[in-house]
Amino acid sequence: MTRKARALWFTSSGKSEIRSVVLPEPGPGEVLVRTLYSGISRGTETLVLRGGVPENQHDVMRAPFQEGDFPWPVKYGYLNVGVVEQGPLLGRTVFCLYPHQTHYVVSADAVTPVPDAVPAARAVLAGTVETAVNAVWDAKPLIGDRIAVVGGGMVGCSVAAVLARFPGVRLQLVDADPGRASVAAALGVAFALPEEAEGNCDLVVHASATDAGLERSLALLAPEGQVVELSWYGDRRVSVPLGEFFHSRRLRLRSSQVGVVARPDRTYAERMSLALDLLADPAFDALITGESRFDDLPDVLPRLASGELPALCHRIGYGPGHVPA
Numbered sequence: 001m002t003r004k005a006r007a008l009w010f011t012s013s014g015k016s017e018i019r020s021v022v023l024p025e026p027g028p029g030e031v032l033v034r035t036l037y038s039g040i041s042r043g044t045e046t047l048v049l050r051g052g053v054p055e056n057q058h059d060v061m062r063a064p065f066q067e068g069d070f071p072w073p074v075k076y077g078y079l080n081v082g083v084v085e086q087g088p089l090l091g092r093t094v095f096c097l098y099p100h101q102t103h104y105v106v107s108a109d110a111v112t113p114v115p116d117a118v119p120a121a122r123a124v125l126a127g128t129v130e131t132a133v134n135a136v137w138d139a140k141p142l143i144g145d146r147i148a149v150v151g152g153g154m155v156g157c158s159v160a161a162v163l164a165r166f167p168g169v170r171l172q173l174v175d176a177d178p179g180r181a182s183v184a185a186a187l188g189v190a191f192a193l194p195e196e197a198e199g200n201c202d203l204v205v206h207a208s209a210t211d212a213g214l215e216r217s218l219a220l221l222a223p224e225g226q227v228v229e230l231s232w233y234g235d236r237r238v239s240v241p242l243g244e245f246f247h248s249r250r251l252r253l254r255s256s257q258v259g260v261v262a263r264p265d266r267t268y269a270e271r272m273s274l275a276l277d278l279l280a281d282p283a284f285d286a287l288i289t290g291e292s293r294f295d296d297l298p299d300v301l302p303r304l305a306s307g308e309l310p311a312l313c314h315r316i317g318y319g320p321g322h323v324p325a
Contacts, residue, residue: 003032007101008297011073013051014305016298023105031087031094031108038100038294039079039124040314042154043209044232046305048076052234060259064097065106075099079313081114081123089113095126095276100297102318112272117280124315125158125284130258130275131230132158136166137262138254139203139228143168146201150194150217151208152180154312155230157287159205161187162278172197174216175208183312186286207231211239218251226252291315 003023010016026032047053051071053061058070068074077099084092087108094111098104114123132155141147141163149160152175160173164187173184174197184191192198194212199220206217209231217227218240245251256262261271278284289312292300297316303309 003103005101005103006294007075007099008077008294009068009073009075010048013072014049014302016049016301018295018298021101023103026087026105029088029108030105031084031089031111032103032105033080033082033094033096033098033111034085034103035080035082035098035101035294035318036093036120037081037124037318038077038098038316039127040301040304040311040316041077041079041128042304042311042314045076045301047232047234048074049301049305052236054235057234063099064110065099065104067099075101079124079127080104081120081126083120084111093120093123095123095272097127100294100316102294112269112276115276115280118276121315122279122282122284122288123276125279125287125313126272126275127258128154128158128287128313129162129278129284130272131155132162133271133275133278134258134262135159135205135228135230135256136162137266138256139205139226141166141169141203145203146170146198146222148172148174148197148201148204148217148220149189150174150197150204150206150213150220151210151231152177152183152191153207153209154287156205156207157183157187157312158284159207159230160184160189161281161284161287163205164188164283170198174220179310183286187283201225203228205230209233214238214240218246218253221249221251223249224251225249226254228254228256230256232257287312288315289313291317294318 078097080098093114181191204217207230
């Protein structure tokens with residue numbers, strides 16, 4: 001039996017389209033998944049939409065189930081929640097690092113069962129919370145640390161939500177948009193505009209992807225403090241003043257990204273399972289700031305990229321009867 005699905009492809013600068021694809025029949029150890037929701041990782045997918053992935057990072061930036069090559073055409077995405085319709089885990093809701101597509105066939109090892117305590121509509125955040133878990137592992141916060149998260153986008157808010165559970169820390173979410181204050185409040189985190197943020201921090205996690213944000217992150221540090229850089233700048237160069245307090249305070253700047261597990265005693269699967277377990281907390285619902293239908297994706301993506309649709313995680317619903325929440 002020939003089974004077809006529909007998938008989103010990025011086709012040129014600012015353009016995308018929905019294409020029909022033919023699915024293989026699931027083999028032994030494979031699952032057929034019907035997508036319920038996918039999530040748009042706004043920063044990364046905006047970069048892909050405009051063709052901003054540097055040539056020397058094409059291999060590094062490949063999504064696990066990407067088709068095509070950068071810049072275009074390419075099928076890209078990695079926040080997908082669906083239900084298994086054939087194969088092992090039959091009937092289970094699962095998360096997969098799969099692009100925006102109505103149905104797909106993958107190895108059963110490529111999906112992670114969603115815990116019963118986590119609604120499918122919230123589970124689309126798993127990939128981003130996984131990045132936050134990795135950042136916290138890299139940062140190694142201590143009880144009593146003074147911490148700022150600079151950049152209240154999807155990744156920064158996820159980091160703040162994870163750190164909010166950490167005992168005895170002073171924590172602020174710092175962003176130039178005062179509208180992020182309501183998200184911070186929902187996460188149980190203090191909020192500050194950049195010029196009002198508390199300094200003397202032991203640790204700053206930077207996720208604004210701006211020169212100004214990185215400069216402010218360094219300025220907020222106490223002597224011997226550390227910035228963990230989570231921003232992905234793509235093909236943009238970054239200018240930061242390192243001739244002022246950087247050396248006199250003996251500051252540290254280190255990178256963190258999700259491509260490598262930050263703990264050698266944990267696997268990718270264990271990290272993803274932990275991220276899904278954390279999503280049992282309904283506070284994470286504050287990170288879902290909009291929803292659209294799958295058929296509307298080619299129109300929605302440019303509006304997200306331009307900022308016309310302000311969003312942290314924009315959720316996509318599937319099925320002909322789906323009505324955005």
